[in-house]
Amino acid sequence: MMKRILTVTFLLTTLLTAAQQDLFLSGENYFQQGQYIRAFESYQAASVGFQQQQTLDQYALCNLKMAECHLETGALNQCMSQARNTLEYITDVLPQEKVLQLRAQLLLGEAYLKAGRNDLAMETLTSAEQSLPDPTDLSAAECYNDLGVVYWNNKNKETAKSYHERALKIRKARLKGEDPLLADSYLNLGLIYLEDDFLQAVINFNNALKIYQAAYGKNHPSVALCYGNLAFANSAQNNFGEALTYLDLTMNIWDSHYSGDHPNKAFTLSNRGRILEAQGDYHKALLTQQEALQQYIRLYGVKHPEVANTFYLIGSVQLKQENYKEAVESFQKSIYANLQNQEYTSLYDLPELQDYFNADILLSSLQYKAQALEALHFGKTLKPSDIKSALSTYLKCDDLISQIRQKRLTEGDKIRIGSIAADVYDDGIRTALYLSDKTFQKKYFREIAFTFCERSKSAVLLEAINETKAKAFAGIPNHLLTLEDSLKTEISLLEQLLANTKDESRLGSLQNALFETRQSYRTFITSLEKEYPNYFNLKYRQADISVAALQEKLTPTAGVLSYFIGEESIFVFLISKKDFEVFSLPKADNLVQLTKGLRNAIKYHIPSTFQSSSISLYKQLIPDLPDGLQSLTIIPDGLLGTIPFESLLSESKDGGNNTYLLEKYAISYDYAASLLLEKLDAPAGTAMGILLTAPVSFEQNELTMASLPGSEQEVKEIRYLFLSGADAPEILLKDQASEAMLKSSKLSEYKYLHFATHGIVNESKPALSRIFLSPTENEDGSLYSGEIYGLNIGADLVTLSACETGLGKVEKGEGIIGLSRSLMYAGAKNLIVSLWQVSDASTAQLMIEFYKQHLNHSGNMIFADDLRKAKLSLLKSSSYSDPYYWAPFILIGL
Known part of the structure; x- marks a missing residue:
C-alpha cells in the first residue's frame, strides 16, 4: 500500500512539474515575441505550481521574469517592488543561489535606470559586479552591459565604452551564431559612437537590426529600438526626412505592442519633436513635445528626468519662437522636475544642487533659463531683476559644473565637460560685464567675469594638482599611496602597449588587463574617498582666486593678461599692481587663420605673411597697456596657446621700424x-644642482631620428657655466642619457633639469606624447607623458630643449594638453618648452645665453627676463635674427 501511494505521488509530482515547465516555456515564447502581458500571465501561473511543489528556485525565477515583464511594459514601480521582494526572498531562503541573486540585482539595477535613478542603479550594479561568480560568463556580460549604460548616462563615455566592449567580447566568446544579446551590445556601442563617429554608429545599429530581425522578425520591440537609434543618427546628419521615416516605423511597432501610454511611445514622440524643431517647424514641434510631456507625466508623475528633459525641449522651442516668458517658465519647470524634493514659488528661484536625477539635463536647463532671462531683459522688459537673475543662474551653472567634474572618471570625460562649460562662461562673462557697465558695482561684476574666465582654465590639470596636495594633507598611509602609484603606472604601461602593439594575438589579453586594472583603480579611488573624507573635500575644493590677492603678489612692473575667446568677442583681463581692466574686443572672423598663418609664416620663412598676420594679431590681442610695465604673464585660451606672443609686431606710427612685443616686455x-x-606665493626651494641630459644619437630608438650633435656642445657648455657656482652640474650624455637612468635618478633633488633631445607630441592621444632618451634592455627610450605624471620632480626649472614640446591637443575650455602639463603635474615649478622644431645650433646658443644671464643673479628664481635677454641676443645677431630661431622657446611660469 505504501509503495502504491509513493508511486502515485511521484507520478503526480512529475505531471505537475511538467505542467509548470510548459507554462514557463509558454511565458518564454510570449516574452520573445514581445507579448509581455501574456508572458506575465504564464509566468504567474507557473509560479503558483512551483511554490506548491516547493521548487523554490523555479518559483523565484518566475517572479523575476514577472518583474521583467513589468519592466518591458513600463510598469516600473511594480517591477522594482517585485524585483526587491524577490531579491530579499532569494537572499533569505535561497542564499546558495548566487546566479539567481545576481539576476535579481541586474533586473533591479535596470529598473532603477529606467526610473531615472542612476545613483541607485550604480549602487546596485556595482554591488553585483563585485560579487560576480564568473567575470567571463553571460551574467557578467549583462552586468557589464548595464554598468555601461549607467556610465553613459553619467557622461563617462570612455568608461561606458570599455564596459560595452567587454560585454560584447564575452558574448562573442560564449554565444554561437548571431544571438540577440550580441545585438544589445552593438546597439549600446552605436549610441556611444553617435556623438563622434557617425559611420561607426550606423554600422553598429545596422548590425543590431540585422540580428534582431533574424531572431524576432520585423515587428519586435528590439527592432523598434534600432529604428529609433537610426533616426537619431540620420537627424544628427541633417537627414531629417530619413529620420522621420524611421520614427514612423518605430511608432508602428510600439502601437502594435502597447495600448495606451508607454515610455517608448513618449520617447519617440519627443524625438519627432526634436526633428521638427531642427527643420524649423516650431508650431508642430511644440505640440509634439507637449503630447510627449503629458504621456510622461501620466507614466511617471512630475518628478522624473524624462519629464525634466521634455520641459527643457519645450523651452528650447519657445525660446526660438521668441516667447521668452513662456520659455523661462518651461526651463524652471524642467529644473524642478529634475529635483526629487524641491519646489519653486517664483521664476527667479534657484535650486539647491542636491538630490537631482540627471546633472547634464539640469545644467542645460539652468543655462537656457539664463539665456531666456537675458532675452527677456533685452527683448521685452529691460528689468534689472531679469538680467541679474540671468547672472545668478550662470553662477549656479558654474557650481553644478564643479559637481559634474567630480563624477567624471577619466581625463577624457573630464575634458569633455570643459567644452560645454566654456559656453556657460562665455555667457557669464558677457552678462557680468554688461552689468559692470550699467551699474555702480563695476569692480564687483568685473571680478565675477574674471572668476568665469579663470574657471575655464585647465580645470583638469588644476584638479590633478589639487588631488596630489590633498593626499599630502589627508593622512593617507604610504602603502595606499604606493598601491595607487603602481595602479596608475600599470594603466599607463598598458595604454602604451595597446597603442603600439601590432601583434593581433596580444591585443585581447592587453585589453583585458587594461579593463581589469582600470576597474581596480576606480574601486580603489572610491574607497579612498569614503575612508578619508578630508581627502575628498580637499581634492574637490574649488579655491576662488581674487584679483586683490593676485595684485598683492605682483611687483609694480609686472602685468597679467588672461584671455577668453568667446563666440563673438575676445575678452582680455588686465591685472597689474594698481590696475584691473577688462577689454571686450571684437573677435576677428579669421582668428583661426591668423594664428595658423603666424605659426606657418615663422616656421617656413614667409616674411610677407608673417608681417601681416603678426600686426593683425597684435591689434586683435594686445590692448592699451599702462605705462611702467616691464613683464607680462600671458594666460592664453585655445589656439592662442600655440603662438609666441613675443613675435607680435606693433605697427610704427611714424613710418619707422615695427616693434616686437619681446622688445618691450619680458x-x-x-x-x-x-x-x-x-x-608667486611659493617659498624658495631647497633643491640644488642641475641635471643635464643629451642622448645626441637616436639610431637605436624605435623611431630613427636625426642626431643632435649641437646638443652635446650645449650641455657641456652649460655644465661649464655651473662649475663655479653652488649648483653642482651632473651630465648624462649619449648612452648614459637613458630612460632607465632618469627614472632611477632622484629628480626631486635637482634645482634644474635640462633635456637636450627630440620630443614628439601626439595630438590625438596626448598621454602618448614623449621625450626621447637612450634605450636600454628594459626601457625603450621613450619617456611618455603618461610616465612623466608618475615622476617626482622638485625643480625650479625644467627645460625641454627639444622639438614642439610646448604643443599638444587643443581642447576647448581646457587649453593645450601635452608634455608641458605632465611636467607641471609632476612638480616642475617653471618650464621652458618649444613650439616648433629648431636647429640644434641656434638652440644651443639660445640656451647657453639664457643660463649665462640667469647665473648673473642666481638667487633670483624669476626666469622671464633671462629668457628675454637671451632671445634679444639672437634677435641682434646676424645669423639668428629671424623669429624662427628665437620665438619658439617659451617660459611657462615666472
Whole structure:
C-alpha cells in the first residue's frame, strides 16, 4: 500500500512539474515575441505550481521574469517592488543561489535606470559586479552591459565604452551564431559612437537590426529600438526626412505592442519633436513635445528626468519662437522636475544642487533659463531683476559644473565637460560685464567675469594638482599611496602597449588587463574617498582666486593678461599692481587663420605673411597697456596657446621700424591665474644642482631620428657655466642619457633639469606624447607623458630643449594638453618648452645665453627676463635674427 501511494505521488509530482515547465516555456515564447502581458500571465501561473511543489528556485525565477515583464511594459514601480521582494526572498531562503541573486540585482539595477535613478542603479550594479561568480560568463556580460549604460548616462563615455566592449567580447566568446544579446551590445556601442563617429554608429545599429530581425522578425520591440537609434543618427546628419521615416516605423511597432501610454511611445514622440524643431517647424514641434510631456507625466508623475528633459525641449522651442516668458517658465519647470524634493514659488528661484536625477539635463536647463532671462531683459522688459537673475543662474551653472567634474572618471570625460562649460562662461562673462557697465558695482561684476574666465582654465590639470596636495594633507598611509602609484603606472604601461602593439594575438589579453586594472583603480579611488573624507573635500575644493590677492603678489612692473575667446568677442583681463581692466574686443572672423598663418609664416620663412598676420594679431590681442610695465604673464585660451606672443609686431606710427612685443616686455605664460599666484606665493626651494641630459644619437630608438650633435656642445657648455657656482652640474650624455637612468635618478633633488633631445607630441592621444632618451634592455627610450605624471620632480626649472614640446591637443575650455602639463603635474615649478622644431645650433646658443644671464643673479628664481635677454641676443645677431630661431622657446611660469 505504501509503495502504491509513493508511486502515485511521484507520478503526480512529475505531471505537475511538467505542467509548470510548459507554462514557463509558454511565458518564454510570449516574452520573445514581445507579448509581455501574456508572458506575465504564464509566468504567474507557473509560479503558483512551483511554490506548491516547493521548487523554490523555479518559483523565484518566475517572479523575476514577472518583474521583467513589468519592466518591458513600463510598469516600473511594480517591477522594482517585485524585483526587491524577490531579491530579499532569494537572499533569505535561497542564499546558495548566487546566479539567481545576481539576476535579481541586474533586473533591479535596470529598473532603477529606467526610473531615472542612476545613483541607485550604480549602487546596485556595482554591488553585483563585485560579487560576480564568473567575470567571463553571460551574467557578467549583462552586468557589464548595464554598468555601461549607467556610465553613459553619467557622461563617462570612455568608461561606458570599455564596459560595452567587454560585454560584447564575452558574448562573442560564449554565444554561437548571431544571438540577440550580441545585438544589445552593438546597439549600446552605436549610441556611444553617435556623438563622434557617425559611420561607426550606423554600422553598429545596422548590425543590431540585422540580428534582431533574424531572431524576432520585423515587428519586435528590439527592432523598434534600432529604428529609433537610426533616426537619431540620420537627424544628427541633417537627414531629417530619413529620420522621420524611421520614427514612423518605430511608432508602428510600439502601437502594435502597447495600448495606451508607454515610455517608448513618449520617447519617440519627443524625438519627432526634436526633428521638427531642427527643420524649423516650431508650431508642430511644440505640440509634439507637449503630447510627449503629458504621456510622461501620466507614466511617471512630475518628478522624473524624462519629464525634466521634455520641459527643457519645450523651452528650447519657445525660446526660438521668441516667447521668452513662456520659455523661462518651461526651463524652471524642467529644473524642478529634475529635483526629487524641491519646489519653486517664483521664476527667479534657484535650486539647491542636491538630490537631482540627471546633472547634464539640469545644467542645460539652468543655462537656457539664463539665456531666456537675458532675452527677456533685452527683448521685452529691460528689468534689472531679469538680467541679474540671468547672472545668478550662470553662477549656479558654474557650481553644478564643479559637481559634474567630480563624477567624471577619466581625463577624457573630464575634458569633455570643459567644452560645454566654456559656453556657460562665455555667457557669464558677457552678462557680468554688461552689468559692470550699467551699474555702480563695476569692480564687483568685473571680478565675477574674471572668476568665469579663470574657471575655464585647465580645470583638469588644476584638479590633478589639487588631488596630489590633498593626499599630502589627508593622512593617507604610504602603502595606499604606493598601491595607487603602481595602479596608475600599470594603466599607463598598458595604454602604451595597446597603442603600439601590432601583434593581433596580444591585443585581447592587453585589453583585458587594461579593463581589469582600470576597474581596480576606480574601486580603489572610491574607497579612498569614503575612508578619508578630508581627502575628498580637499581634492574637490574649488579655491576662488581674487584679483586683490593676485595684485598683492605682483611687483609694480609686472602685468597679467588672461584671455577668453568667446563666440563673438575676445575678452582680455588686465591685472597689474594698481590696475584691473577688462577689454571686450571684437573677435576677428579669421582668428583661426591668423594664428595658423603666424605659426606657418615663422616656421617656413614667409616674411610677407608673417608681417601681416603678426600686426593683425597684435591689434586683435594686445590692448592699451599702462605705462611702467616691464613683464607680462600671458594666460592664453585655445589656439592662442600655440603662438609666441613675443613675435607680435606693433605697427610704427611714424613710418619707422615695427616693434616686437619681446622688445618691450619680458614675457612668460601660465595655465591659470591660480597657478601663477601659487608660484608667486611659493617659498624658495631647497633643491640644488642641475641635471643635464643629451642622448645626441637616436639610431637605436624605435623611431630613427636625426642626431643632435649641437646638443652635446650645449650641455657641456652649460655644465661649464655651473662649475663655479653652488649648483653642482651632473651630465648624462649619449648612452648614459637613458630612460632607465632618469627614472632611477632622484629628480626631486635637482634645482634644474635640462633635456637636450627630440620630443614628439601626439595630438590625438596626448598621454602618448614623449621625450626621447637612450634605450636600454628594459626601457625603450621613450619617456611618455603618461610616465612623466608618475615622476617626482622638485625643480625650479625644467627645460625641454627639444622639438614642439610646448604643443599638444587643443581642447576647448581646457587649453593645450601635452608634455608641458605632465611636467607641471609632476612638480616642475617653471618650464621652458618649444613650439616648433629648431636647429640644434641656434638652440644651443639660445640656451647657453639664457643660463649665462640667469647665473648673473642666481638667487633670483624669476626666469622671464633671462629668457628675454637671451632671445634679444639672437634677435641682434646676424645669423639668428629671424623669429624662427628665437620665438619658439617659451617660459611657462615666472
